[in-house]
Amino acid sequence: MNPYNFFAPTRVLFGPGKLGELGDQRLPGTKALIVTTAGKSVKANGYLARVEAELDRAGVAHELFDHIEPNPLRKTVNAGARLARERGCDFVLALGGGSVMDGSKGICAAAANPHHAADGSEQPGDIWDFVKGGTAKGLPMPNDPLPLVCVTTTAGTGSEVDAGGIISQEETEEKLRLGEPRLFPRLSVVDPELMLTVPPRLTAYQGFDAMFHGIECYISNLRNPMGDMTCREGIRNAAAALPTCVNDGSNLEARTQLAFANTLGGYAMDASGTTGCHGTEHGMSAHHHRLPHGAGLIMISGAYHRHMIDAHACDERYEDMARLMGATDADVAARGPLAFIDQYERLERACGVDGLAMSDWGITHEELPAIAAKALETNGVLFSHDPVPLTQDDVTAILERSWR
Template structure:
């Protein structure tokens, strides 16, 4: 509890309107590859034009790569790395949500390193090779409040050929050199995705708070994030133009990203990564919501860390909480307030006969997170969490 190490070298600009400060920043190159999603929102809402104009004012040329999908694929990473090299880009600007930022980190890495990105993945069929060359520098401009990827040196990549979704990175050189968190860019996120992303941020912190790797410092980050998500996410879902709510959820998300740089999440993320590895259309946050109640109930039933669940319930707005089950009450209440309490795995094509495969996949691809659980989670326990979550 008293030992921790922190290194977060990213310069962060936080607040409404901060994207307009981009041209005043010291940028790491003269030609930027701007990475966006394969959807239309970044272009239609004018965010791409704004960033291009800001970079132009700074004397930076640009080339746009617009192929990143939700749950970014290995093939897309390699295409982006090739694009960066073909266009002689000397840094990347990730403009989008977690998928865009995650993919951009891997593209920046593969633009300078030989082979395939899966050569550098540890876990599953990855070869676990180490970095050869320093990656291209990365600037992150986040348009969502969910993954906290603008604050850390990690990303998650999916190999659709092998149904593996695994964390990539961990190198100090993959921290963004600059991140802009401008809640104004989040106003257009639809209500249901605001909820999915907000719960992703919440679970980064709830997992870190019950993690074996928790410390005095991570507790401070995690509890502050939990408090802000619980209080302001329902408002952001109800009214996307509520800028106070957007700002507070974005703040919580940034904290939840930072806390993962010196504290580990738990197997809740492993279990969900397996789900979306097999069902590409499942939003990550939605998958986490689906399994969350059963996941946390497992540790509460084992009395793994009762006081920590009580403190989280208090942070979520129940000051007189006195039993770990109060956390489940507050979690379900928050899901109801955000309209996501009745998500169904079956709506995304899941069937109960998959649960054994998913449980195996979770441990084989992201087994390291199981080590942070406050109580041992066995294969049959994972299957039971899926079973209890299934609707």
């Protein structure tokens, strides 16, 4: 049995109606910076007003920063950190999906840690001081980040129970990782009622991302018994709930099951780690910033896992995942680890995402080698988790097999 380290200190309020309990909690400050996307959904659906009412009920003042992009940018995170400092906010409340929670973690770090210029003067915080890889400095944080509370409105990233985030910089086409144990949210609300309004296509992108967290952590060379437990339940619940959530989004039971799979995916990453499949997608959306992370993963995961199956990386685990996703023992006996691919492709068809094309997001065949090189350069730690090593030629080949 492999040893493991596991640390997941976030208090979680899980289930339909749990947002209504936020105002009863002991919150980590007296003035919150509420962080959302630049979109209208949290306002139009009344979620922002409900959060503000809960904060008012708790006697907590609040400011709004509604500028986070689908892949949060360095400059936006830094702007949020400046606003938090200027307005005297002593904690951050993330209201949204994975991008909002990732961006909020960056705001928490940069707001509490001013940047010291070469002349010794104190400047507003720069998240690139603490992001790891590429052109970022990867420095330790001298000060504790601001406390974070998350109210998640999607089932995708598991960021409500992990201490990591992804921050992008358009100028250098980098999508890099921020990670520090002090960035675990203090409190997270996972209320599936807030997910009922997510459109079908976004539900699919996010739900597949949640499932991929379990899948990749299950084959990762960091796998361990604690991670295996969360991975298996996450995969099983996601595969069962995804088609219903996509095709009947008002089904609260299915939404709750998918939300549970999503949170389990966050715990899986706390115990283990995703692989070069995630690293490859980060290279794609670093080049093409508007590409949704889940969509990119759907495009390449079939080819990535076929490569691992062809290499006999972990046949028994692929067979086990096939069963978790709905394969019978007879299916596995007949197809072996390829039964996993059969189930994955079935699920793609059931959710209407089997026809996604990189070219629809402007990715050309000619740039695939550059995407592979950038992915390996900036996300090497994820590729180090692969059950068999991937070369740049391997990553390029996976992209080429996936491209259309």
